[in-house]
Amino acid sequence: MAISIDLKAPETRTAFGEQALAASPASARAASDERPSLIGLSRDELGEALGAIGVPHRQVKMRVAQLWHWLYVRGVSNFSLMANVSKELREKLDAAYTIARPEIVTEQVxxxxxxxxxxxxxxxxxxxxxxxxxxxxxxxxxxxxxxxxxxxxxxxxxxxxxxxxxxxxxxxxxxxxxxxxxxxxxxxxxxxxxxxxxxxxxxxxxxxxxxxxxxxxxxxxxxxxxxxxxxxxxxxxxxxxxxxxxxxxxxxxxxxxxxxxxxxxxxxxxxxxxxxxxxxxxxxxxxxxxxxxxxxxxxxxxxxxxxxxxxxxxxxxxxxxxxxxxxxxxxxxxxxxxxxxxxxxxxxxxxxxxxxxxxxxxxxxxxxxxxxxxxxxxxxxxxxxxxxxxxxxxxxxxxxxxxxxxxxxxxxxx
Missing domain, CATH: 3.20.20.70 (Aldolase class I)
Incomplete structure (x- = not known):
């Protein structure tokens, strides 16, 4: 039989009896988040996004490479995990943008x-x-x-x-x-x-x-x-x-x-x-x-x-x-x-x-x-x-x- 996965959140039931997830604070924020995402941007677009929050032009290329690595090689979904990015820049990024994953409603196997x-x-x-x-x-x-x-x-x-x-x-x-x-x-x-x-x-x-x-x-x-x-x-x-x-x-x-x-x-x-x-x-x-x-x-x-x-x-x-x-x-x-x-x-x-x-x-x-x-x-x-x-x-x-x-x-x- 198929199973649904417990994602460590309170459970609700859909009309079909499948296991679903009550929204956690993080997923609720993601569902209503109006910050633009940095995911899916080209390198040039990512550079423009960094420039928009005050990153000096001479640093943009380096910062783009850092973010690209964290997003797509390390797979982080939270700016706070970007260890070689300054705390000040991480806070600016978090205030202006999101890198959150989509909210999971159900997961079935x-x-x-x-x-x-x-x-x-x-x-x-x-x-x-x-x-x-x-x-x-x-x-x-x-x-x-x-x-x-x-x-x-x-x-x-x-x-x-x-x-x-x-x-x-x-x-x-x-x-x-x-x-x-x-x-x-x-x-x-x-x-x-x-x-x-x-x-x-x-x-x-x-x-x-x-x-x-x-x-x-x-x-x-x-x-x-x-x-x-x-x-x-x-x-x-x-x-x-x-x-x-x-x-x-x-x-x-x-x-x-x-x-x-x-x-x-x-x-x-x-x-x-x-x-x-x-x-x-x-x-x-x-x-x-x-x-x-x-x-x-x-x-x-x-x-x-x-x-x-x-x-x-x-x-x-x-x-x-x-x-x-x-x-x-x-x-x-x-x-x-x-x-x-x-x-x-x-x-x-x-x-x-x-x-x-x-x-x-x-x-x-x-x-x-x-x-x-x-x-x-x-x-x-x-x-x-x-x-x-x-x-x-x-x-x-x-x-x-x-x-x-x-x-x-x-x-x-x-």
């Missing part, structure tokens, strides 16, 4: 070791606090963090739970980078930090070794913030994740694909799921704007594309919808000439979904065909289904609760 955090971010402007979900997937030899880029989504893909939630807003660079920092905190992936007893993590190397922009939202509809965040994540003197270990997944925002390769240089994944326009129009409605022909042309032109840097095509297996031998043959035909691999994803059900997962023998038959055609096509074993952390299942907790409340009111009125 699946039977397979997958972890899901519901995270709350402070209100922006006249808005209100928002929540997203972030997922950690441990596997042999690597640990992958699935990061969200938006609160909700506009794309309404019919097999995706997130698509049933309206878009609230884009996440900012500090909120995107903050998901990685929090995961490394909770897993003990910073120097001198301890990994939780019994946690399922890679046996050696970095515990968060890969990042996939495959959480809530469409990353290419939040291009500038995602680009800024991933530049921080891949910086060699900080978090230092290779761009080959960062994958951005898009449903097919064709005009932004070339720009992604040229300006971000990360690995690309395409949320494909159908091989005919009429079906993809239904499953992935953005296809009506950018049909398969245009999408595949953009993939062929992706900067840096090679056998060493292949595009991943994600294909969710839906019973009686897209899993026939004819679909497999057409998929191979469509991808001819594109250095690619295909991830076959057994459909992960969620409340109210109208689809079923393909039978396992159908999935294996499909995989055999595309493998024989020369495409590496692993079947992505469902992870975290018991805590709704699998592909296509993410949706913010507050949105789930609002839906449950609406249904309860409708039932009472009925």
């Amino acid at each position: 699946s039977v397979d070791g997958t972890r899901k955090w519901v995270l709350r971010f402070p209100a922006k402007g006249a808005g209100r606090p928002v929540e997203i979900e972030t997922v950690y997937i441990p596997e042999e030899g690597r640990g992958t963090l699935c990061v969200s880029s938006q609160v909700g989504c506009t794309l309404t893909c019919t097999f995706c739970h997130t698509g049933t939630q309206r878009l609230v807003r884009n996440l900012t660079p500090d909120e995107i980078v903050g998901q990685l920092l929090l995961a490394r905190d909770r897993l003990g992936d910073f120097p001198d930090a301890a990994t939780p007893a019994g946690a399922i993590v890679p046996s050696e190397g970095r515990l968060v070794s890969n990042v996939v922009m495959m959480g809530m939202g469409e990353p290419l509809y939040n291009f500038d913030n995602v680009k800024t965040a991933l530049a921080v994540v891949s910086d060699g003197e900080g978090l230092a994740l290779s761009k080959r270990r960062i994958t951005l997944s898009t449903s097919g925002v064709v005009p932004m694909i070339e720009k992604t390769g040229a300006e971000m240089g990360v690995m690309l994944a395409i949320s494909l799921h159908a091989v005919r326009d009429e079906l993809r129009d239904e499953l992935v409605p953005i296809n009506k704007k950018y049909p398969l022909k245009d999408l595949l042309e953009a993939c062929r032109a992706y900067p840096g594309l090679s056998n060493a840097k292949r595009i991943t095509f994600e294909y969710v297996m839906l019973k009686g919808v897209n899993d026939s031998p004819e679909d497999a043959r057409e998929l191979v035909r469509l991808l001819k000439g594109i250095p690619a691999k295909i991830n076959l994803i057994p459909f992960n059900p969620w409340p109210g979904s109208r689809y079923e997962c393909s039978a396992w023998d159908e999935i294996e038959r499909f995989a055999d065909y595309v493998n024989q055609a020369g495409y590496a096509s692993p079947i992505r074993t469902p992870r975290g289904r018991d805590i709704f952390a699998a592909c296509g299942q993410l949706k913010s907790e507050s949105e789930r609760l609002r839906k449950k409340d609406r249904e309860a009111l409708e039932a009472a009125a009925g």
Whole structure:
């Protein structure tokens, strides 16, 4: 069975009986904190922030290097821990800025070791606090963090739970980078930090070794913030994740694909799921704007594309919808000439979904065909289904609760 984690705070219960956290003074402050964050800033922006609180120009470069090291190598979340920064400057920094992590609403651990955090971010402007979900997937030899880029989504893909939630807003660079920092905190992936007893993590190397922009939202509809965040994540003197270990997944925002390769240089994944326009129009409605022909042309032109840097095509297996031998043959035909691999994803059900997962023998038959055609096509074993952390299942907790409340009111009125 899945478990929830005691984070040393008084417990409350959500409507689903999951363990949640009563806000501690620190998390309550974080939820209402109006100080700008230093997390996710470029070095130049960090220098400007230091200049704004009176750091002399001749010291800025040195101070930026100090802060960068403390934030992204040592992983501190409190200015008071920056031992080689003067007390006076630490106090000025704390008065003007924050480096706090997102507030954890719930933390759940699946039977397979997958972890899901519901995270709350402070209100922006006249808005209100928002929540997203972030997922950690441990596997042999690597640990992958699935990061969200938006609160909700506009794309309404019919097999995706997130698509049933309206878009609230884009996440900012500090909120995107903050998901990685929090995961490394909770897993003990910073120097001198301890990994939780019994946690399922890679046996050696970095515990968060890969990042996939495959959480809530469409990353290419939040291009500038995602680009800024991933530049921080891949910086060699900080978090230092290779761009080959960062994958951005898009449903097919064709005009932004070339720009992604040229300006971000990360690995690309395409949320494909159908091989005919009429079906993809239904499953992935953005296809009506950018049909398969245009999408595949953009993939062929992706900067840096090679056998060493292949595009991943994600294909969710839906019973009686897209899993026939004819679909497999057409998929191979469509991808001819594109250095690619295909991830076959057994459909992960969620409340109210109208689809079923393909039978396992159908999935294996499909995989055999595309493998024989020369495409590496692993079947992505469902992870975290018991805590709704699998592909296509993410949706913010507050949105789930609002839906449950609406249904309860409708039932009472009925």
